[in-house]
Amino acid sequence: xxxxxxxxxxxxxxxxxxxxxxxxxxxxxxxxxxxxxxxxxxxxxxxxxxxxxxxxxxxxxxxxxxxxxxxxxxxxxxxxxxxxxxxxxxxxxxxxxxxxxxxxxxxxxxxxxxxxxxxxxxxxxxxxxxxxxxxxxxxxxxxxxxxxxxxxxxxxxxxxxxxxxxxxxxxxxxxxxxxxxxxxxxxxxxxxxxxxxxxxxxxxxxxxxxxxx
Amino acid sequence: xxxxxxxxxxxxxxxxxxxxxxxxxxxxxxxxxxxxxxxxxxxxxxxxxxxxxxxxxxxxxxxxxxxxxxxxxxxxxxxxxxxxxxxxxxxxxxxxxxxxxxxxxxxxxxxxxxxxxxxxxxxxxxxxxxxxxxxxxxxxxxxxxxxxxxxxxxxxxxxxxxxxxxxxxxxxxxxxxxxxxxxxxxxxxxxxxxxxxxxxxxxxxxxxxxxxxxxxxxxxxxxxxxxxxxxxxxxxxxxxxxxxxxxxxxxxxxxxxxxxxxxxxxxxxxxxxxxxxxxxxxxxxxxxxxxxxxxxxxxxxxxxxxxxxxxxxxxxxxxxxxxxxxxxxxxxxxxxxxxxxxxxxxxxxxxxxxxxxxxxxxxxxxxxxxxxxxxxxxxxxxxxxxxxxxxxxxxxxxxxxxxxxxxxxxxxxxxxxxxxxxxxxxxxxxxxxxxxxxxxxxxxxxxxxxxxxxxxxxxxxxxxxxxxxxxxxxxxxxxxxxxxxxxxxxxxxxxxxxxxxxxxxxxxxxxxxxxxxxxxxxxxxxxxxxxxxxxxxxxxxxxxxxxxxxxxxxxxxxxxxxxxxxxxxxxxxxxxxxxxxxxxxxxxxxxxxxxxxxxxxxxxxxxxxxxxxxxxxxxxxxxxxxxxxxxxxxxxxxxxxxxxxxxxxxxxxxxxxxxxxxxxxxxxxxxx
Numbered sequence: 001x002x003x004x005x006x007x008x009x010x011x012x013x014x015x016x017x018x019x020x021x022x023x024x025x026x027x028x029x030x031x032x033x034x035x036x037x038x039x040x041x042x043x044x045x046x047x048x049x050x051x052x053x054x055x056x057x058x059x060x061x062x063x064x065x066x067x068x069x070x071x072x073x074x075x076x077x078x079x080x081x082x083x084x085x086x087x088x089x090x091x092x093x094x095x096x097x098x099x100x101x102x103x104x105x106x107x108x109x110x111x112x113x114x115x116x117x118x119x120x121x122x123x124x125x126x127x128x129x130x131x132x133x134x135x136x137x138x139x140x141x142x143x144x145x146x147x148x149x150x151x152x153x154x155x156x157x158x159x160x161x162x163x164x165x166x167x168x169x170x171x172x173x174x175x176x177x178x179x180x181x182x183x184x185x186x187x188x189x190x191x192x193x194x195x196x197x198x199x200x201x202x203x204x205x206x207x208x209x210x211x212x213x
Numbered sequence: 214x215x216x217x218x219x220x221x222x223x224x225x226x227x228x229x230x231x232x233x234x235x236x237x238x239x240x241x242x243x244x245x246x247x248x249x250x251x252x253x254x255x256x257x258x259x260x261x262x263x264x265x266x267x268x269x270x271x272x273x274x275x276x277x278x279x280x281x282x283x284x285x286x287x288x289x290x291x292x293x294x295x296x297x298x299x300x301x302x303x304x305x306x307x308x309x310x311x312x313x314x315x316x317x318x319x320x321x322x323x324x325x326x327x328x329x330x331x332x333x334x335x336x337x338x339x340x341x342x343x344x345x346x347x348x349x350x351x352x353x354x355x356x357x358x359x360x361x362x363x364x365x366x367x368x369x370x371x372x373x374x375x376x377x378x379x380x381x382x383x384x385x386x387x388x389x390x391x392x393x394x395x396x397x398x399x400x401x402x403x404x405x406x407x408x409x410x411x412x413x414x415x416x417x418x419x420x421x422x423x424x425x426x427x428x429x430x431x432x433x434x435x436x437x438x439x440x441x442x443x444x445x446x447x448x449x450x451x452x453x454x455x456x457x458x459x460x461x462x463x464x465x466x467x468x469x470x471x472x473x474x475x476x477x478x479x480x481x482x483x484x485x486x487x488x489x490x491x492x493x494x495x496x497x498x499x500x501x502x503x504x505x506x507x508x509x510x511x512x513x514x515x516x517x518x519x520x521x522x523x524x525x526x527x528x529x530x531x532x533x534x535x536x537x538x539x540x541x542x543x544x545x546x547x548x549x550x551x552x553x554x555x556x557x558x559x560x561x562x563x564x565x566x567x568x569x570x571x572x573x574x575x576x577x578x579x580x581x582x583x584x585x586x587x588x589x590x591x592x593x594x595x596x597x598x599x600x601x602x603x604x605x606x607x608x609x610x611x612x613x614x615x616x617x618x619x620x621x622x623x624x625x626x627x628x629x630x631x632x633x634x635x636x637x638x639x640x641x642x643x644x645x646x647x648x649x650x651x652x653x654x655x656x657x658x659x660x661x662x663x664x665x666x667x668x669x670x671x672x673x674x675x676x677x678x679x680x681x682x683x684x685x686x687x688x689x690x691x692x693x694x695x696x697x698x699x700x701x702x703x704x705x706x707x708x709x710x711x712x713x714x715x716x717x718x719x720x721x722x723x724x725x726x727x728x729x730x731x732x733x734x735x736x737x738x739x740x741x742x743x744x745x746x747x748x749x750x751x752x753x754x755x756x757x758x759x760x761x762x763x764x765x766x767x768x769x770x771x772x773x774x775x776x777x778x779x780x781x782x783x784x785x786x787x788x789x790x791x792x793x794x795x796x797x798x799x800x801x802x803x804x805x806x807x808x809x810x811x812x813x814x815x816x817x818x819x820x821x822x823x824x825x826x827x828x829x830x831x832x833x834x835x836x837x838x839x840x841x842x843x844x845x846x847x848x849x850x851x852x853x854x855x856x857x858x859x860x861x862x863x864x865x866x867x868x869x870x871x872x873x874x875x876x877x878x879x880x881x882x883x884x885x
Contacts, residue, residue, distance in 0.1 A: 017671060041675075041750055042747040
């Protein structure tokens with residue numbers, strides 16, 4: 001009937017207008033670049049089931065409009081997100097400068113333990129680069145973010161971005177740092193995790209040991 | 214704060230339990246063993262330091278039902294697991310407070326879908342094969358003799374009916390531990406929750422028993438079975454419901470909020486603020502407010518009539534052919550002889566494509582209807598000058614100047630980004646270096662100069678593109694855009710008040726039309742209709758093909774039959790989707806997805822026909838609620854400033870006419 005999965009994570013894609021948020025989502029879900037797509041009005045939604053470290057995880061991804069003006073609308077979707085892709089455009093310093101604002105929003109409005117990955121998108125436009133890799137990775141480090149440069153056009157690192165974020169959340173669940181049962185964690189058990197309850201507990205404990213190394 | 218919250222918890226839990234127990238009871242016939250709650254990382258403290266063994270054992274705490282008998286069980290991790298405690302212990306300091314008793318209203322407005330599902334899944338049923346692994350625990354229940362059954366070294370199973378008390382305390386490191394006592398007086402080994410979960414466990418237990426906090430010790434909870442007597446007793450002790458009486462519990466079950474508030478209001482109004490669902494979720498939870506009757510699903514066997522209005526039959530509506538004559542409506546000087554007639558015809562059938570360029574200028578207020586051909590030439594001349602004056606303003610801003618003008622810089626950058634992704638499928642804007650793109654850019658930049666406070670907001674390029682396509686003229690498209698923006702500029706304002714207001718009005722209309730659909734949407738936390746945001750912001754631009762949107766907009770620009778006709782269009786679309794929405798297993802996420810994916814799948818004629826039919830149906834209803842009348846412009850509350858003239862414009866005049874006509878069954882035919 002419906003897809004089975006171990007976990008369901010709520011994700012956000014946030015960042016300034018025109019950084020390629022919808023294209024990243026589209027590339028991740030459809031595996032191709034979205035040509036001639038209009039800018040997002042309001043919010044859009046996509047989902048995909050992925051396999052991470054032996055677990056199936058359904059990602060429910062909310063793609064939001066980027067303009068400051070609509071933050072009052074898009075903010076209402078932040079609540080209870082477990083992960084976020086924070087996107088800027090490597091060819092636009094302006095979108096990079098706005099990151100702190102987006103970060104504050106995400107950390108205050110979504111789940112407090114939200115796992116965020118910084119994505120410097122439009123990696124393919126290296127000739128027009130305005131933000132260096134080094135600078136952004138330093139920012140990521142200072143703000144406890146994971147970091148990748150991506151290209152929604154070529155697909156480079158797009159899958160990795162989403163998966164890396166999902167993997168980190170899974171590790172945090174395993175280590176007990178994240179509690180899926182806490183309200184607003186943005187995490188939900190799927191049907192498949194119920195099967196897992198029937199397995200001997202030892203195997204789970206072993207997994208844990210591996211993950212936290 | 215803490216004290217208050219403790220008072221609240223037992224009744225809130227009792228409320229939940231009512232429904233859940235019913236479903237759980239239904240299942241026990243089918244399954245022998247049922248796992249209700251499970252938490253790992255619960256360490257049992259053996260207090261056996263002398264013995265050569267671990268003093269703390271990692272394990273699982275579970276609430277299970279065995280043959281319908283609920284029990285609390287602890288079992289150790291298997292050997293491989295026991296070698297890993299050092300790894301498991303990885304909680305950050307900052308998070309340990311999380312497990313504290315906080316007031317929890319028990320719902321999550323935005324993300325409630327998740328918690329609902331989780332509840333079911335926690336109560337997931339394990340097959341009897343799995344029960345084999347817990348055989349040890351069974352003997353206690355089956356034998357019924359000893360209340361505590363120790364097997365292996367330390368694992369135990371305690372039927373909940375045998376639980377006497379539970380004390381939750383905080384270890385010096387900040388983690389919680391529980392001390393359980395059985396009715397026989399046996400203390401069980403303390404359980405340390407290294408990874409939190411005591412609150413969740415208490416919540417799970419409250420499905421079966423009442424945990425009543427001791428007035429002497431805030432950390433001590435006494436366990437009572439879930440029967441009315443005990444519940445009343447515990448209320449009596451609190452002396453909050455001074456009108457007591459034996460019907461307290463039944464009143465509580467029927468109308469928990471009112472009963473609870475009624476009692477607690479005697480203590481402090483704080484409770485009300487804490488318990489009441491937030492107003493921000495719109496009307497969706499209004500039915501849960503105190504004082505209102507319980508919802509239909511709370512009281513099986515009673516039908517709750519949510520909409521007092523009996524709407525009459527929905528009339529058939531015929532749309533007409535597009536307006537394809539023009540000259541014959543002009544007098545010798547070129548004035549439009551009968552603007553109302555033109556509006557009616559446009560409303561009914563739209564405009565034939567060759568006439569659009571001319572007529573849109575009237576509909577969007579660039580030319581007054583009563584202007585002569587000569588006057589229009591003058592208007593065009595002066596408006597052309599005015600346009601270029603504003604265009605020069607932004608054109609002449611040097612790069613250096615712009616560096617110091619962050620607003621302008623922001624507008625320009627966003628316009629550049631959006632122009633390159635507005636209707637690129639349309640030949641007028643497709644391909645690189647298309648002159649259409651430059652026009653789009655320049656007109657939007659000039660609009661920023663025209664209304665610098667508003668500036669450029671995403672969505673405006675969607676509004677301009679069709680106008681530019683039809684007028685094929687920079688100056689005319691600009692002034693048509695300003696006319697269009699007169700109607701919708703509030704949609705783009707920072708506060709978004711106008712958008713909220715329209716979503717609210719839409720829900721008022723939908724409630725009158727289709728309460729069942731509204732109830733469904735409410736039940737999925739979608740009662741705010743936020744998934745209609747895109748529709749209303751840019752008047753369905755993204756939902757229909759370019760060609761269809763030209764028709765839809767010119768119909769809306771007639772402002773017939775009422776100013777909120779776009780909301781009726783929204784109703785028409787929502788109604789057309791009611792089967793799909795209610796019938797399928799949609800939740801908050803998939804409702805939005807479904808609505809977004811309607812794009813390019815809707816039939817514009819059907820939608821317009823439906824919207825007008827809805828309008829006629831509503832206006833013919835004798836006792837239409839005042840709120841609905843207000844949305845439809847049939848009733849406006851008396852304004853304190855008096856002077857009705859000041860409010861009556863041409864539009865209202867036309868509106869009056871159309872209303873007069875609409876009460877006549879012949880309207881549709883006449884308009885044709």
